[in-house]
Amino acid sequence: MARASKLIIPLLALLALAALVAVASGCGTTNADPQRGRVLFVQRCGECHTLAQAGSTGAVGPNLDHAFAAAREEGNDSDTIEGVVKAQVEYPRENNGNPAVSMPAHLVSGQDLDDVAAYVGEWAGVPGAAPPKVPGGPGAQVFASNGCGTCHTLAAAEAGGVTGPNLDEHLPGESQAAVEEMIKDPNAEIVKGYPPNVMPQTYEQMLSQKEIEDLVKYLLENAGGGSGGSKG
Ligand code: HEC
Ligand code: HEC
Structure with a gap:
């Protein structure tokens, strides 16, 4: 009995402290x-x-x-x-x-x-929460709604992620087919200096073919200020 309460009291104190910290920082x-x-x-x-x-x-x-x-x-x-x-x-x-x-x-x-x-x-935890509607058409919405900007920089989308390559620098000159492949199968060709398996491998399943095409079109029209899509 006595031993149990010795344990319980510090635990309660800790919880009270956590609550205080939470309140104070709030x-x-x-x-x-x-x-x-x-x-x-x-x-x-x-x-x-x-x-x-x-x-x-x-x-x-x-x-x-x-x-x-x-x-x-x-x-x-x-x-x-x-x-x-x-x-x-x-x-x-x-x-x-x-x-x-x-x-x-x-x-x-x-x-x-x-x-x-x-x-x-x-x-957090608000039912039905979704990213705000963004200007720039359907491809811009796919980009905004699927966390691409979490990891990638793309000025047109006001995205400043740094985990993956800067798309403004890397995409101009790429073909539509190549960019589609990069999104559907990111491990097929790993960009030099970046680790594999960081970019989600699930976009091909998560997105419809139409969404992927809208996304690729948007990327090529906007990356690097819109000079993409020339090669291939
Ligand atoms: C490197 C990965 C990583 C990053 C970056 C990160 N977190 Fe976490 N976060 C975790 C992990 C792992 C846990 C689970 C810890 C545990 O088991 O309690 C966690 C737990 C949490 C929890 C507690 C969730 C719960 O179930 O109670 C909150 C809130 C949270 N993170 C907020 C943030 C915020 C805000 C940021 C950005 C400022 C952030 N995290 C950045 C990995 C990360
Ligand atoms: C969790 C981080 C993360 C997310 C989210 C993410 N990526 Fe990536 N992405 C990476 C990393 C890391 C690489 C480099 C390694 C590789 O090639 O797989 C990469 C590579 C790429 C490349 C190839 C770039 C080049 O220079 O060849 C493209 C294009 C790309 N991502 C687009 C996207 C799009 C579009 C989305 C959203 C649908 C997205 N990424 C979401 C991390 C991410």
Whole structure:
């Protein structure tokens, strides 16, 4: 009995502390900018986390819509989720499944952290969330909705991802067939200096042939300011 309570008390203290941290960090919400947070999320978090509103498809960490859907349904508001996100970024838990891919600490801080946390707090677990409609036609929408900008830079899409090659630099001059192949079968030819198996291998299954064609057309018309599609 006595031994059990010795264990329980520190545990309760820890939980109370976690709650305090969450509440205290939730205070900076007044001048947080979720729009800016979305861009940062796509760049810094989306490679590891799926979040429907961001159009990100990362699968290293938990799907954040799934992680927060229950909390939201139980009536936790955006501020609470925002606090949890801040606590996780400042003091990441070890990944129980695979410690080698635990979330790095302090990926963002200061105003950036406020903005990212406000953004995730606003959208994680919201039923039916989807990326905002973007200008530029159907191909632009496919690009925005499928996390391409999480990993790739493409100025026309205001995407600044750096995990994969900069599409403005790499695509001009490529043929339509070649770009289609790069998306459907990314491992067929690995771009020099980049690892295999990072670009999702699933787009051929996830997207319709029409969506892929719209996407390729959009890329060739816009990459590098629109000089693509000349070769082949
Ligand atoms: C290198 C991959 C990686 C990156 C980048 C990353 N995370 Fe994580 N994240 C993880 C992993 C792995 C976990 C699971 C840890 C665990 O098992 O508890 C996690 C957990 C989380 C959780 C807790 C989810 C839950 O189930 O409670 C939140 C919230 C979170 N991350 C937010 C973010 C935000 C915001 C960013 C960007 C600033 C980010 N992550 C960037 C890998 C990453
Ligand atoms: C999780 C990160 C990630 C996502 C998401 C991603 N890519 Fe990639 N992509 C990469 C990496 C890394 C490479 C380089 C390695 C390789 O060739 O597979 C690459 C390569 C490419 C290439 C070849 C570029 C060249 O120079 O030959 C194209 C084109 C491309 N991606 C387009 C896309 C499109 C379009 C999407 C969205 C439908 C997308 N990628 C989503 C990481 C990603």
